[in-house]
Amino acid sequence: MIPGPFDYHRPDSVADAIKLLAELGDEARPLAGGHSLIPMMKLRLATPDHLVDLAGIGALKGIVRDGDRIVIGAMITQHELLASETIASAVPILRETALLIADPQVRYRGTIGGNVANGDPGNDMPALMLTLGAEYTLEGPSGSRTVAASEFYQGAYFTAIEPGEILTSVSIPVLPAGHGYAYEKLKRKIGDYATAAAAVVLTMAGGKVATCSIGLTNLAETALLADDAAAAVIGTTLDDASLKKAAEAARAIMSPAGDGRGPPEYRKHVGGIMVERALKRAAAVAR
Amino acid sequence: MNDMSLTREEREAKLEGMGCKRKRVEDIRFTQGKGNYVDDVKLPGMLHGDFVRSPHAHARVKSINSEKALKVPGVLAVITAETLKTVNLAWMPTLAGDVQMVLADGKVLFQNQEVAFVVATDRYAADDGVAAVEVEYEPLPVLVDPFKALDPDAPLLREDIKDKKDGAHGPRKHHNHIFEWTVGDRELTDAAFNKADVTIKEMISYHRTHPSPLETCQCVCSFDKVKSELTIWGTFQAPHVIRTVVSLIAKLPEQKIHVIAPDIGGGFGNKVGAYPGYICAAVASIVTGKPVKWVEDRIENLTATSFARDYHMTTEIAATKEGKVTGLRVHVLADHGAFDACADPSKWPAGFFNIVTGSYDFPVAYLAVDGIYTNKAPGGVAYRCSFRVTEAAYCIERAMDILAQKLDMDPAELRLKNFVKPEQFPYHSALGWEYDSGDYHTAMRKAMESVKYAELRQEQAAKREAFKRGETREIMGIGVSFFTEIVGAGPSKNCDILGIAMFDSCEIRLHPTGAGIARMGTKSQGQGHETTWAQIIATEIGIPADNIMVEEGNTDTAPYGLGTYGSRSTPVAGAAIAMAARKIKAKAQMIAAYKLEVHEDDLEWDIDGFRVKGLPEKFLGMKDISWIAYNSPPPGMEPGLEAVSYYDPPNMTYPFGAYICVMDIDVDTGVYKVRRFYALDDCGTRINPMIIEGQVHGGLTEAFAIAMGQEIHYDETGNVTTGSFMDFFVPTAVETPKWETDYTVTPSPHHPIGAKGVGESPNVGGVPCFSNAVNDAFSFLGSTHIQMPHDYWRNWKAARELGAVG
Ligand SMILES: Cc1cc2nc3c(=O)[nH]c(=O)nc-3n(C[C@H](O)[C@H](O)[C@H](O)COP(=O)(O)OP(=O)(O)OC[C@H]3O[C@@H](n4cnc5c(N)ncnc54)[C@H](O)[C@@H]3O)c2cc1C
Secondary structure, three states: OOOOOOOEEEOHHHHHHHHHHHHHHHEHHHHHHHOHHHHHHOOOOOOOOOOEEEOOOHHHOOOEEOOOEEEEOOOEEHHHHHHOOHHHHOOOOHHHHHHOOOOHHHHHEEEEHHHHHOOOOOOOOHHHHHHOHHHEEEEOOOOOEEEHHHHEEEOOOEEEEOOOOEEEEEEEEOOOOEEOOOOEEEEEOOOOOEEEEEEEEEEEEEOOEEEEEEEEEOOOOEEEEEEHHHHHHOOOOOOOOHHHHOOOOOOHHHHOOOOOOHHHHHHHOOOHHHHHHHHHHHHOOOO | OOOOOOOOOHHHHHHHHOOOOOOOOOHHHOOOOOOOOOOOOOOOEEEEEEEEEEEHHHHHHHEEEEEHHHHHOOOOEEOHHHHHHHOOOOOOEEEOOOOOEEOOEEOOOOOEEEEEEEEOOOOOHHHHHHHEEEEEEEEEEOOOOOHHOOOOOOOOOOHHHHOEEEEEEEEEOOOOOOOEEEEEHHHHHHHHHHOOEEEEEEEEEEEEEEOOOOOEEEEEEEEOOOOOEEEEEOOOOHHHHHHHHHHHOOOOOOHHEEEEOOOOOOOOOOOOOHHHHHHHHHHHHHHOOOEEEEEEOHHHHOOOEEEEEEEEEEEEEEEEEOOOOEEEEEEHHHHHHHOOOOOOOOOOOOOOOOOOOOEEOOEEEEEEEEEEEOOOOEEEEEEOOOOOOHHHHHHHHHHHHHHHHHHHHHHHHHHHHEEHHHHHHHHHOOOOOOEEOHHHHHHHHHHHHHHHHHHHHHHHHHHHHHHOOOOOOEEEEEEEEEEEEOOOOOOOOOEEEEEEEEEEEEEEEEEOOEEEEEOOOOOOOOOOOOHHHHHHHHHHHOOOHHEEEEEEEEEOOOOOOOOOOOOOOOHHHHHHHHHHHHHHHHHHHHHHHHOOOOOOEEEEEEOEEEEEEEEEEEEEHHHHHHHHHHHOOOOOOOOEEEEEEEEOOOOOOOEEEEEEEEEEEEOOOOOOOEEEEEEEEEEEEOOOHHHHHHHHHHHHHHHHHHOOOOOEEOOOOOOOOOOOOOHHHHOOOOOOOOEEEEEEOOOOOOOOOOOOOOOOHHHHHHHHHHHHHHHHHHHHHOOOOOOOOOOOOHHHHHHHOOOOOO
């Protein structure tokens, strides 16, 4: 539980951080809230020689509305998401999800950038970002680029980030007024990652589902977008049969590992139930 | 003279004696972060040690190469079994009569076993050194399943004793067998079963778990070469025993060993035993001449220092068709891990498991326990319970429910029908105990009335119908448990640890101004002794509790005692405190008689001093008596006012209680909600009701954790899969149910103040209550017994196996 030796750097601009990462090479890692990285270092599963702390970079802070998008700086903490009026009114599901991450101590330090960049299928934000159609801005030695969340996740802890790149912001399209949303998360206790979780954003028209997207957390190597499940409920009143169909379609793409949270068949089973419950609750709040 | 302006009630209240909800005095420092724990001990030049541990559960150690480690800046030494052999310490005796490797000697027998000890100038360097030690292993076949341990072709684990036909507790029947322990009359029991109307049989497992105190095990050892003295600060529940054991093992004269247990952040049995870390730190200090600190991390604590439970209990009850029990037969397969390092009184290889007849009047019973070795960590400590009592309570309480189900009787009714009756006390159980006192019927009935038991059963019946009609996916369980504990080890006639009788002690020294200091052989780890011990003294001798300082844990100053575990502090040391106080009171009475110029017999005790019978104005208070005792004692009397008492209890004490739990389970997810938990405890005389309530809350929270998910789980290769708080379930305030507490009072007839002990009752009674609630919820679907722990996925699995989930 004691990390190996490392050097600590604290640049104050994105440009300096990128320069440092380029100079220090493979053995350098960006440090955000440290709530995923430092536990890995304590177990010596991660042994970076250099940590480049992003905490001193003012440009990575801030939540702004930019036309029809909400842009969130990578170093915004989960606590800051909860405190933001902009988030509460424009993307309430983000607030709901952030509240389900561990406890206040974790949320004071854990950042949205770290959460989405980490590539851990157990993190809650990736599936939500897929559901919301978010985009990430990455900056590196060869400039800046934008990657859709749906293109970002390649495997457990493998993402589209190139060595030397920093994820600087997350951009989310503003959701239509009257949309319904829900994040249903089953966990063993406060501080545990999801046994299974589902994010749902939908719109209703004339009592029927008009649009819908569904994301799944911790049910495969990466967060998943459950397109078939979403398609299964479009045009329905979310009657029991459609709900069951959606759950089954979602289960079809799940491939969870077995662990202390339960064997794969259990996690798939409850994964489907999370989908059903999230759909029902989302429809109930839609206008 | 005492302050006559005060009423009797005010004088009484001023004492804050027994029965007072006195606030915990130790919390003043704890809540300000000003406690002084082992890790707060920082000595000049202090070094740090850490272990290289085995990744394998069973392997031969081919080689250990320390070359690279010794080149790590700050690393001073790497100690291995070879080093320890030079001082004859590669192995150490266990409390259970076995021997245990201090560092891997040729092989490793469980994952995370200690292989080498790296000593460095700071903790970081020590861990860098650990990472640099190269160990070559040759994996061996792993034995995890206790039911396979005695197979003829089971792997041989303990090569060191492979030819030993006899262990510390009699013959061994297999190379992985440790002992067989039998109690009771086998023939009579078999006969009872042969003529029984009804019998039940079930293999009831109590899974392996861990006490996991907030503060892990740790020590600082400092050897003074000039004086040849060893000082050990450690997280010890029994500091004096540690001193004696160190003296015997290290061959150091006992007066040259100073053991200090400072504030302890929870023990729950985890801190009774002796661990390799203590030996290695001591040896490292002797070798380097510098103080050496060893602090376990969470993973090490969960995977290497003492686990609890792992009892697999095949249980049979014989009964009449009216539901009167006529016989009990239990066979236990006890998984002790790689070494038998149970912390039981030496003559009791399965602790007091023979309390397994519980609160019921079994005319005959027979018990056999087989202890076996597996490739798991050693231990088997009493995790917030007296020795193996929680296993016994779980066994009988689950079995009674199974019998009730078979008889189609209400489980509470079945219990009421079979309880030992008040007039049967002192009651001799079929397995050899003498229960000192009890009134089970009153407690059970009070519990049932308090929760409106009959209404709950009606609601449950309605819910079951609704479930069958498909109107709800929730099932409701009502858990009932009624436990009898056996605590306060113990009478020297049957209790000792390595030959040391299990008495306890107290020394009280009053100062001239009517204040004082009291020291005991016990050691609080959070139980609040500094508060409650002073309350006993306050009531006994009329000195306000606030004026009594309580000190424990320093073997140089405290009288010899056997420490705190097994709810023994109040039954044993609590008695010693009262007895020491009474000695002081007796001397005080002589002084008062002299000063008031009457015969001693003409005095009566009145709250905080002596009064001449019939002459209320002639009074001498304890504060004045203290002054007189030092400065103008009666002619011929020694000055001073102090006393020591060593108490060898005549019997154990037998606290009991009735617990009821109401739980709802969603069959689709297995998610449960504890709707209600009611706990009635009878611990005899209640010293501090607030501390009792706190103890009950804490113990119930642990019981909840154990029953509902907490386990030390090994996969088939001997990997611990629950080695951190991510997977080892410790509930937060959010998961923890709300507790309703209640009580009855049946004082112990043989204890000087009638107190019985309470700290462990809630763990003992709570686990079966939760488990019975889950089992009760599922029973209408056709199950008789579902093994713990009852976490979400296992509840879902049960529901699915019973056909309730598609
Ligand atoms: C007890 C506990 C419980 C938790 N429970 C949950 C939970 O239920 N759900 C959940 O979602 N999370 C949970 N977390 C994780 C928490 O939310 C983390 O904070 C988050 O996953 C990572 O964010 P961080 O800011 O701490 O990142 P860090 O740990 O600092 O970094 C994580 C990884 O991302 C990289 N990184 C960080 N920021 C950037 C960036 N801007 N650009 C490029 N790479 C970057 C780092 O190099 C590192 O590899 C829990 C954490 C703890 C300690």
